[in-house]
Amino acid sequence: MKKRVLITGAAGFLGSHLCDKFILEGYEVIGMDNLITGDLKNIEHLFKNSDFEFYHHDVSKFVHVSGTLDYILHFASPASPIDYLKIPIQTLKVGSLGTHNLLGLAKEKNARILIASTSEVYGDPLVHPQTEEYYGNVNTIGPRGVYDEAKRFQESITMAYHRFHGIETRIARIFNTYGPRMRLNDGRVIPAFMGQALRGEDLTVFGDGSQTRSFCYVEDEIEGLYRLLLSDYSLPVNIGNPLEISILDFAEEIIKLTGTNQKIIFKPLPKDDPMQRQPDITKAKKILGWEPKISRAEGMKKTFDYFKSLTPEELLKSEHKDFSKHIIK
Numbered sequence: 341m342k343k344r345v346l347i348t349g350a351a352g353f354l355g356s357h358l359c360d361k362f363i364l365e366g367y368e369v370i371g372m373d374n375l376i377t378g379d380l381k382n383i384e385h386l387f388k389n390s391d392f393e394f395y396h397h398d399v400s401k402f403v404h405v406s407g408t409l410d411y412i413l414h415f416a417s418p419a420s421p422i423d424y425l426k427i428p429i430q431t432l433k434v435g436s437l438g439t440h441n442l443l444g445l446a447k448e449k450n451a452r453i454l455i456a457s458t459s460e461v462y463g464d465p466l467v468h469p470q471t472e473e474y475y476g477n478v479n480t481i482g483p484r485g486v487y488d489e490a491k492r493f494q495e496s497i498t499m500a501y502h503r504f505h506g507i508e509t510r511i512a513r514i515f516n517t518y519g520p521r522m523r524l525n526d527g528r529v530i531p532a533f534m535g536q537a538l539r540g541e542d543l544t545v546f547g548d549g550s551q552t553r554s555f556c557y558v559e560d561e562i563e564g565l566y567r568l569l570l571s572d573y574s575l576p577v578n579i580g581n582p583l584e585i586s587i588l589d590f591a592e593e594i595i596k597l598t599g600t601n602q603k604i605i606f607k608p609l610p611k612d613d614p615m616q617r618q619p620d621i622t623k624a625k626k627i628l629g630w631e632p633k634i635s636r637a638e639g640m641k642k643t644f645d646y647f648k649s650l651t652p653e654e655l656l657k658s659e660h661k662d663f664s665k666h667i668i669k
């Protein structure tokens with residue numbers, strides 16, 4: 341008997357790669373998505389596979405799945421600063437009500453559940469690099485608050501279900517991840533820079549570009565998540581690539597990679613944009629025997645090949661959004 345897994349956010353970036361991984365590993369996969377930020381294009385290749393089913397459903401409403409379930413991976417959520425501004429209530433609901441529904445389902449089915457938490461629980465961190473023990477520095481009422489607080493609540497309710505109901509839970513704190521199927525118009529830095537380079541526009545660096553991020557290639561991220569699900573560790577684990585780079589240096593790297601000779605222009609830094617972000621992955625190394633393997637050069641090349649394969653119409657749809665009008669003074 342094949343094991344059955346429910347993946348929410350299945351049509352999104354990470355969700356769709358997880359569907360591929362679990363199909364590859366011989367599971368029956370039920371993908372669920374309400375398609376507000378996801379795109380069926382990311383999973384259409386799976387529709388002909390008899391081990392894959394898709395439910396078009398919003399997990400903030402009661403979730404019903406017939407039959408047995410061994411695992412649940414909750415990856416439904418808007419996940420970019422532009423989304424938080426456009427759909428703040430849905431962002432709050434999917435992390436809170438959605439997680440509650442899925443924990444209820446896990447309890448009912450006696451399934452193990454892994455929830456997608458985030459480095460955003462650390463806010464604009466005052467500790468560097470961030471270990472799982474750091475409690476974070478989050479502005480509850482800022483533009484990112486809807487995401488950050490939903491994810492913090494998500495961790496709390498998950499631990500409560502674990503401790504009170506004894507269900508098997510896993511919490512992944514996911515750091516910036518990139519690769520094919522990132523949404524071109526989500527405003528995140530990699531699709532933004534790639535889209536700009538391919539359309540022949542200048543690259544927009546926010547602030548002076550001294551803020552840092554640490555980017556993990558999607559294949560590495562998925563392997564870390566898979567190992568965490570199968571581990572017996574129920575406290576949060578950082579899953580990300582510790583190789584840190586400033587956004588300005590990164591913009592220069594992209595110009596070299598794309599060979600497009602673009603200029604860099606500077607725009608105001610969005611409110612509460614974290615100044616430094618780098619995961620401490622000591623725990624993941626020790627508990628999961630995992631660390632990223634794919635270099636930024638290799639990962640970025642694969643990602644660029646993906647963006648290059650998009651049609652001119654798709655590229656135009658991604659007109660870059662300017663955050664400056666959303667800055668709350």
Ligand code: UDP
Nearest residue numbers: 516527528529530532544545546551587613
């Ligand atoms: N960023 C930028 N130009 C852009 C988009 C983003 O300089 O066109 C910066 C942004 O201010 C942030 C970093 O890139 O400091 C990463 O942004 P992203 O939205 O990808 O992720 P997050 O801030 O959630 O890590």
